[in-house]
Amino acid sequence: MMRSVGTQLSVGTLRNVHVRSKGIQATVSSQDVGTETVLMLPDMRLSSTPVRGSMFRPSKRPRLELEEEHEEERDSTYIPESVTQESELSIDPESNYGDKKYIVFESCLRQVFESCPVCKATCDVRKRQMGTFVAFTQLCEKCQYHRRWQSQPIVGSTPVGNLQLCAATYFLGGSYAKLQKIFKAMQLQTVQYSTFRRHARNFLEPTIIHKWNRDQEHLIQQLQERGKLAIAGDMRADSPAHSGKYGSYTLMDMETKSIVDLQLIQSNEVGGSYHMEKEGLKRCLDKMESCGLMVDYIVTDRHPQIKKYLRERNVTQYYDVWHFEKALSKKLHKLSQSKDCKVLKKWLKSIKNHLNWSATSSVSGPEKVAKWTSLLNHIQNIHVHDNPLFPKCEHPDRVSRDPKKWFQPVALHKVEKVTCNKRVLKDFEKLSHHFQTSSLKAFHRRIRRFAPKNVVFYFIGMLCRLYLAAMHYNENCSRPQATTTQGQATYKIGFPKSKQGKCTAKPVKTDPTYNCVDDLMSLLLRKVIVDSTPYAEELHQITVPPPLSSQFEKPSKEDVT
Template sequence: MATPMKVPRLSAGRPKVSSSTKKRRKKATQISINRSRIVIGEQIDRWNALKTDIDAKTNAEVAKVLLDKYYGPGPVAGGSIEQQPGPSKVETAYRKKMALPSYTSTPAASHRLQLLKEQQYESSAESSISGVEPLASSSHASASDSPRHYSPEKKVPPGYSTSFMDPFELSIDVYEESNSEPEIDEDEDYEPSFDIFIGPVNENISEASFAEEFFSEEKEDDVEEEPDVEGVKRMQTSDEAAKLSDEQMFLCSGEALLTLSRMSVKDTCNSCSKPVDFQKKIRGSAVYFKWVCEDGHVSFSWCSQPLLRGGVHSGDLMVSSAVLFSGNNFQKISLFAKFLNLAMVSSSSYSRFQTTYLVPAVETFWSSHVENILETKRGEEIVILGDGRMDSPGHCAQYCTYTVMDNNTKQILSVVTVDKRETGKSSVRMEKEAFVRTLHHLDTENVKVGEVVTDAHTSIAAYLRNEYPQIQHSFDIWHVAKNLAKKIMKAGQQKQCGGLKGWCRHIVNHFYHTCDSARDVEEFTGIWFGLLHHIVNEHEWNFGCGSNITKCVHGPLTEPREVEWLSKGSPAHNALRQIVADKRFLKQIPYFLNARSTAELEGFNNLILMYAGKRFSYIPPVYRARNLIAAIDHNSHLERPSVINKDGTERVHKIFNKKSSRWLIRPVKEQKKYDYRKGLMELVLRMRMEEKGSMFKPVVLKADDPRRISSTISQVAPPPTDQLKKEQVSRFTK
């Protein structure tokens, strides 16, 4: 019969508080104490000498004598305590030491004391002693107050507040400050500190840390540690904690832990009644526990993860999925697991999972996702934004991703990737090839395109003009403005043209204004050429350039000038004239009239960097899958609202633009939720459970896989390895 597992009993009494919580509480208490400190600095020696000379037992007695000397015998300044009858032993010793006359009742002193008695003080009166806070009147004190709290309990004459106590009941303690201020140099003069506790000195209070007493009844939101019980191992020394670096970590599911908690393991084998031995085996990210006798009989077995079809560990498959779906790199995650000593799925298993389940799952999920979007676009004419992105900087790219976005909803409608091997190993031809495939895909989906917005790619412009004349083609004015700024800054570097640099931002703004205002080519030309007059402080002219516009549209210029006007006919003015009247630029004016921009699409290209960085290489299916995940991420978080502050305003954060040296603000969006994660994970797990064949079957490339064209992207076949070893010699070999 199996022995049931014992449930440990919790120890009685107040729950223990963790050491970190105690330290935090002690630090908070120390900060509170520091606010009422009295620092006497270099006078500590004189203070201690006086304490010895007058035979004072406590620092409070010394303080009373000094206060009485300043204010006179009886109440402190602003206080309302009746004068104590007769001098004390300490007072007498002090007066004898200082050769002062004994106390006598003088008319002045009696008159002063009478005025203090007649004066009415409210309980909220503020104490004139530095560091002493007003206390509540004893009549309002709660009867349930703990005696450990410092609260006055002596009776006070009626009509008087307990805010001012007998100075002999002010306990002044000298202590050495710790854990409250930054450390100081040991060579600096040490200044002791004083704590003043207001209330009667109770000699019957048991010794305990002030932090524990003060916070004994405090309720915190933090979850306190469990008390020491069987099954909960608590490190006691630093050496014990250091051994944790050698401990093996494993991934374990919650269901598996519940199964382990319900197991009842006997010490003997069920078959032969021989003693059983515990064994542990690691497989991937999982761990197996087995209880086996010497004859090989397995009494009990437990695995930290549920098994899928064919004995695949669910943790291995889900870890692999999380690496790809989150845009991480397996090598980095594997290195992270190595530093954590966490059991991890092998690189070969990850590659097989990725090829067999993860990439097909992403393709399937994207097909369903984009089909729902395209279904809403059919039957209407849409404006699309298109842009190509290379997978690596420079002119040696292997992949080009061409993305199409709906101009109204900003949703990604199509993602096409082209490999260099599909264009004769020419990187220049990839963007046009990807654009052609994109339009063909939208045609097959019965999506009617009325206008296409791209950058000023000449091959794409020629293709649209010849193959799709019914589609209006517009250029992204952001790209045009960027190229315009480059030309102006380059011209400003020429001799006697330095004044043109200061006008760069204003010229670019004028270009945006022209694109937004002009309705046809003639009006665009008139507004655009007006720049040549305005920049030389000429705001009206006789003849327009192909239009009837003969003056600037701005009002009187009364603000101080940021940049100086150019001189008409100067080298800088002539250089600007060549840029403004560039023939190629003027031919492209019809592409600027709609004032379209692909700024949102540029933002999506930056998001792709999270999933497919330009410093990593991927095989074609994986590269496409990572781009599709970025598109799913973008579409799933389009309607993300901004964070609202408590006062109802929109939260923003400041960004410094290095290029323009200007500060900008951007709204702070709510955190992404990644709701599509569950659907992707479920799809991967279902694909494994529904597959009938083995996972270790040979991998067959698809018909459209670029690796069927060539195994590498090199123009030259690789030579034998032995030949490379002989030819490759280091220059630093001695």
């Protein structure tokens, strides 16, 4: 006698082998009732070949992250089989990176597994969850229908979704603490901090180090073809004054605005925060010399140790105009507060403009000084000078209608002591007439997104975040200016603090790209997760200094309290 069994699933059937759909994996078993039962799981793309349910056998359970498993309590007599099936490395995890992900409520998932698709009886459902990974086991006690489903593939013993969430957070300069708060506000399940750190240590940081080394080698090969280079260097500390733990020294190629090298120094390596800038520059120049790169000149600030070190190393040095102007403007602004020099307030902006014009419109040092010292004659309404390098002012002759704007002898003497003393004139000769360090300052502002100063990082974590900022900056440093649909250049109006309420028009650039993140993800999912040993060895070659607390003797907790 044959009898038919009606089901709600009549579109396709199952194969007797494990089938991986896009985004989910499932396995179904059914009791042999004397006829072929055609089944089809909802929301799955499976084969249409009919098979007998008794032919299916469950697979072995993989090694999973047990410290994050959360199972629901069920009847003690019910012992379901494993909820997951061991994934092989032949599965391409990168293809899952391009899959779209959705937010799914648990109540909606349970509706899929509550009733048996064969006999429509209520099933026993068991859930297992690890971070963003969730798996369900469905068992019908009436007809012994059995099904297993998981929300994401597993590579080795790592759910791919957990790894991608950690990687996306790290590679974009995000914070696990903020991510956890956002997920907690929405009741979204996420990985624990210990899992995030383990993924970062085993997979993410080796990926970043390898990617930076390959990008740097490619950039150095391009720079070797150009001959001597004009570079800029500056240090950024993780805290103000001389209390910083880390100092990162950066060298930038001024032609392409690309970061050539970046060195991280911990203060206990050099005996204090004050010495980190010199050590960082030394390591950068040694790196360039070992790679065969020749330096034409370097643009820096006026740090005394840097001046002495470059002079001993026979490297031509120029000073950044902005740093020089900032230091001189503070002295002039303070002088303008005195009773005898109130006329100086009207000239502050003009003096700044004259300083920039004198430095950028000249080639030789004496010419820069000649143009700068002509300021003393100009503020007395004298526009013909004794210096043959700059005999006359270049502005058109005009008669002043306000004789009170010119300087009197007392005010002139005080201004001369500030603007034309021996040290100022000596440094003015070395002002950079071509390139400045403004692009380097823009890169330092970019670092704040990846490594905020109010967050403490360990050494490798800080280094990786600096590399991420450098890769992102190198990718977007040459972005063109945005245009309207009519082809006109786009500008935005701003009120910078330095202009004291005066607006400026700044060009708007096109939106930044994040191709480096895609490259990091591809490297992580294609190679590092498969075999991380060579990448970990590359990471372990970095010398990590001991923590600052290692130089102190740690007392017992009872003695402190």
